[in-house]
Amino acid sequence: MSFLRTKAGFRLLGQGWQHIKPKPVICHSFGARPIVDMSYSHHFVDFHGSSIPSSMKKLVVTELSPNFKKAVTLIPDAPVPVPGDGDLLIRNRFVGVNASDINFSSGRYDISTKPPFDAGFEGIGEVVALGLSASKTYAIGQPVAYLANGSFAEYTVVPAKVAIPVPFVKPEILTLLVSGTTAYISLKEMGQLSEGKKVLVTAAAGGTGQFAVQIAKQAKCYVIGTCSSDEKAGFLKSLNCDLPINYKTENVGLVIKKRFPEGVDVVYESIGGEMFDMSVNCLAIKGRLIIIGFISGYQSSKGILPVKTSSLPAVLLRKSASIQGFLLFHYLSEYREAMTSLLKQYQTGELVCEVDNGDQAPEGRFVGLESVFRAVDYMYMGKNIGKIVVELPHPVNSKL
Numbered sequence: 001m002s003f004l005r006t007k008a009g010f011r012l013l014g015q016g017w018q019h020i021k022p023k024p025v026i027c028h029s030f031g032a033r034p035i036v037d038m039s040y041s042h043h044f045v046d047f048h049g050s051s052i053p054s055s056m057k058k059l060v061v062t063e064l065s066p067n068f069k070k071a072v073t074l075i076p077d078a079p080v081p082v083p084g085d086g087d088l089l090i091r092n093r094f095v096g097v098n099a100s101d102i103n104f105s106s107g108r109y110d111i112s113t114k115p116p117f118d119a120g121f122e123g124i125g126e127v128v129a130l131g132l133s134a135s136k137t138y139a140i141g142q143p144v145a146y147l148a149n150g151s152f153a154e155y156t157v158v159p160a161k162v163a164i165p166v167p168f169v170k171p172e173i174l175t176l177l178v179s180g181t182t183a184y185i186s187l188k189e190m191g192q193l194s195e196g197k198k199v200l201v202t203a204a205a206g207g208t209g210q211f212a213v214q215i216a217k218q219a220k221c222y223v224i225g226t227c228s229s230d231e232k233a234g235f236l237k238s239l240n241c242d243l244p245i246n247y248k249t250e251n252v253g254l255v256i257k258k259r260f261p262e263g264v265d266v267v268y269e270s271i272g273g274e275m276f277d278m279s280v281n282c283l284a285i286k287g288r289l290i291i292i293g294f295i296s297g298y299q300s301s302k303g304i305l306p307v308k309t310s311s312l313p314a315v316l317l318r319k320s321a322s323i324q325g326f327l328l329f330h331y332l333s334e335y336r337e338a339m340t341s342l343l344k345q346y347q348t349g350e351l352v353c354e355v356d357n358g359d360q361a362p363e364g365r366f367v368g369l370e371s372v373f374r375a376v377d378y379m380y381m382g383k384n385i386g387k388i389v390v391e392l393p394h395p396v397n398s399k400l
């Protein structure tokens with residue numbers, strides 16, 4: 001029998017966590033109201049017959065490499081983490097795969113971080129245990145989503161202050177956490193979108209691109225979207241993208257030059273390399289290019305493919321054009337507002353949140369942490385339509 005005592009008086013017995021219910025502390029002081037401290041009764045709770053195992057599966061970066069399979073190890077029996085006072089223990093039901101999972105596994109985000117460290121950026125699931133302070137705002141069984149490291153695990157501890165209460169656990173909501181907010185905040189901050197502006201979105205049928213297309217359409221812009229297949233182009237049409245271009249069969253630069261000799265006003269650019277160079281050349285007078293990413297280089301050792309920089313000052317000056325980078329983590333002050341707005345739009349049916357759960361992948365749907373490796377490969381083969389989501393099924397005995 002395993003036994004674990006936390007600061008809060010919470011223990012793990014056998015396969016189930018149980019609540020130690022201390023007596024209320026009653027303090028009398030002369031002339032004052034008695035203070036009844038019931039806080040411990042709200043502290044860690046059991047969860048109605050459901051059980052939290054003592055160990056779980058998780059993905060850990062054990063070696064720095066942009067090759068996800070080489071960098072990441074599936075740990076089959078990691079201890080389930082214990083939430084601290086302000087924390088939630090979340091049982092992950094769906095986790096999101098991001099292009100930057102391989103930037104993270106190669107240590108590009110923080111060169112001081114040394115392996116081992118946990119992988120995965122975002123998840124959605126239910127609260128299954130929580131600390132005293134966290135219990136002021138959250139309850140057992142509550143659906144929550146989060147943007148925090150370590151989501152490629154069956155359970156993740158997340159500070160309550162960064163968790164996002166959501167109405168239900170659905171993969172569509174997960175698409176908003178990184179992808180939706182990236183498109184929303186970057187275009188709001190830097191896009192200066194208005195009716196009639198021409199907006200070019202690269203990787204338009206992917207996780208974040210799908211939202212950039214829809215947000216630009218909401219602003220009544222003319223939207224051009226690049227993608228790699230006719231099926232993706234069909235998906236973009238369904239989002240009312242005005243001009244989907246399959247870059248495998250058409251020359252994007254030539255198509256744009258022919259249709260819009262004066263150029264495009266805004267580029268939402270995620271690919272880098274030749275696509276970046278082409279996008280710069282397509283900019284209109286006072287055009288704006290937002291660098292969202294440069295996925296074409298992420299698998300290389302440098303993480304980026306070369307672009308034509310020597311002519312850049314002259315090209316930008318001649319057009320009074322500008323280029324600006326965007327990284328979601330620098331805009332967290334706007335994150336809650338973005339999530340609230342996007343969630344509302346999804347619930348009212350104004351926003352499509354396309355999920356790719358791997359149904360069309362060679363080995364089928366992405367289920368279980370083992371399939372994160374396949375899901376990353378699938379993205380880097382350029383196959384996904386919408387956001388790649390991996391489902392983590394519940395144990396059969398769960399009542400939550």
Ligand SMILES: NC(=O)c1ccc[n+]([C@@H]2O[C@H](COP(=O)([O-])OP(=O)(O)OC[C@H]3O[C@@H](n4cnc5c(N)ncnc54)[C@H](OP(=O)(O)O)[C@@H]3O)[C@@H](O)[C@H]2O)c1
Binds near residue numbers: 207270
């Ligand atoms: N700045 C930020 O804060 C932030 C946040 C989230 C994501 N991002 C960036 O947004 C971009 C998209 O990320 P995501 O996670 O949403 O991925 P995604 O768009 O769902 O999937 C990646 C897509 O990129 C396209 N692609 C083009 N060339 C590629 C290549 N050489 N290798 C692989 N894919 C290629 C593929 O679609 P097609 O070939 O059909 O176009 C592929 O489906 C990435 O650059 C990522 O770094 C940035």
